[in-house]
Amino acid sequence: MTASCLSVAITGMNAVPDNPGAGLAVARCLREAHGQEIRIVGLGYDALDPGLHRREYCDSVHLLSYPGSGAQALLARLLEIHEAEPIDLLLPCLDSELPLLVGLVPDLAERGVRTYLPSAExxxxxxKDRLAELAREAGVAMPETLAIAQADFFRAAEREEWRYPLVVKGVFHDARIARNRDEAEQAFRAIAAEWGLPVLVQRRIxxxxxxxxxxxxxxxxxxxxxxxxxxxxxxxxxxxxxxxxxxxxxxxxxxxxxxxxxxxxxxxxxxxxxxxxxxxxxxxxxxxxxxxxxxxxxxxxxxxxxxxxxxxxxxxxxxxxxxxxxxxRYAEETLVPLAAFERLMIEGQLLGDTSSK
Amino acid sequence: MEPQQPSHHRQTVALPDPATLKRLALSDSGFVFDPVSGNSFTANGSGLSILRLLQGGNTLDQVVASLGAEFEVTPSLAERDVIEFISQLRSAFK
CATH class of the missing domain: 3.30.470.20 (ATP-grasp fold, B domain)
Structure with missing residues (x-):
């Protein structure tokens, strides 16, 4: 790797088996395209995000504050990392980061961090709550979807010809298949508690x-x-x-x-x-x-x-x-020296090769 | 036993969509892959012959005749096998 090589920061290193983030796969694509001519900075939210410990793909890694901490905390942390090792391109891979990051694009660009992201609109x-509108505009078929604010909907659902199984979804994340009223109400409560209202009900295709x-x-x-x-x-x-x-x-x-x-x-x-x-x-x-x-x-x-x-x-x-x-896909174990794990936990970052330290 | 005659119901058998048949990747091993749906299945020797004949644009009568000759079976048996296989194909391409 050369000192002046391109530096790309990638999030979504939570390559967990049941619901992996895309970060590690993106890093792998870039590594295979550019070899050591690119510097990959892995960004994660948890020291146990598996991708952070795949050092063949991440030249350095840093922990971020969770999106719930707000845009300014995220910007401050990104700029701190940018100060330590300049980032040419930030490539976010998690849905939950994007509402904050699209608002930070001008601030990041001003400091030389490029992005390639959609606008907030x-x-x-x-x-999910506007997808049906978009599908209509584009002439694309979509299963009928309702936004509901109360679990009472499921009492009358079958009378209204909403037959089980139904899909119960959060506006931002989560989707569960409900095979009967009890499961639907349970899904509604769990999703509403985690992701707020409304909750979406969709016919299952x-x-x-x-x-x-x-x-x-x-x-x-x-x-x-x-x-x-x-x-x-x-x-x-x-x-x-x-x-x-x-x-x-x-x-x-x-x-x-x-x-x-x-x-x-x-x-x-x-x-x-x-x-x-x-x-x-x-x-x-x-x-x-x-x-x-x-x-x-x-x-x-x-x-x-x-x-x-x-x-x-x-x-x-x-x-x-x-x-x-x-x-x-397959699951395998990555071995992490205690010193590397400790540094990530304490300092929030790992720079260079720490495999033997 | 007298050889059975082909059934008169064969004209009602609907062949799978020619465009779908045309795009299938057929391997000599019997592995069949549809590049549009991503579905794959395996066919035995006679199934593979039927698919190749259908891909070549043959009619049902032609497929039955070719299969009978290739595998040395009676026309009625060939017809039964072809119709059964076509029915399986239609399910696979639903």
């Missing part, structure tokens, strides 16, 4: 889940789309195995959504192909997905494309779509 337009990842250029174009069908899922419905696919119908839907949003930055569009073969929009995530390493595998390294876009560099070549590449 774009972010709000794809939020049975079908195959297919996701698309890409980058919006901010002017309405979708770049470098990569599609994947889930072949195995975790207990929380996250992909454990998947296979690259190529479906023009899915691509067309994604292009319409990105055009309606004029989206800027990474995006993941989650769809279910129902029993009639129609795609139904489930969710739009404002970040790369945890399966983004598949993009490197099919010759469309999306994190590297984002790097080029953010830094006004020529984009890397994109291979034609390559359906049929399978990914399968």
């Amino acid at each position: 774009q972010l709000a337009m794809r939020a 049975v079908g195959e889940e297919c996701n698309l990842a890409g980058i919006g250029d901010g002017r309405g174009a979708l770049l470098g789309e990569v599609m994947m069908k889930k072949r195995a899922v975790t207990g929380r419905g996250k992909a454990w195995a998947g296979i690259s696919i190529h479906d023009e119908a899915l691509s067309d839907i994604a292009r319409r959504l990105v055009a309606a949003l004029k989206w800027r930055g990474p995006i993941e569009i989650e769809m279910i192909r129902d029993s009639q073969g129609e795609y139904q929009l489930i969710e739009i995530n404002p970040r790369f997905p945890a399966w983004i390493y598949l993009s490197q595998g099919v010759g469309r390294n999306l994190p590297d494309l984002l790097l080029a876009l953010a830094l006004d560099r020529p984009p890397p070549p994109l291979a034609p779509p390559a359906p049929g590449l399978l990914f399968i």
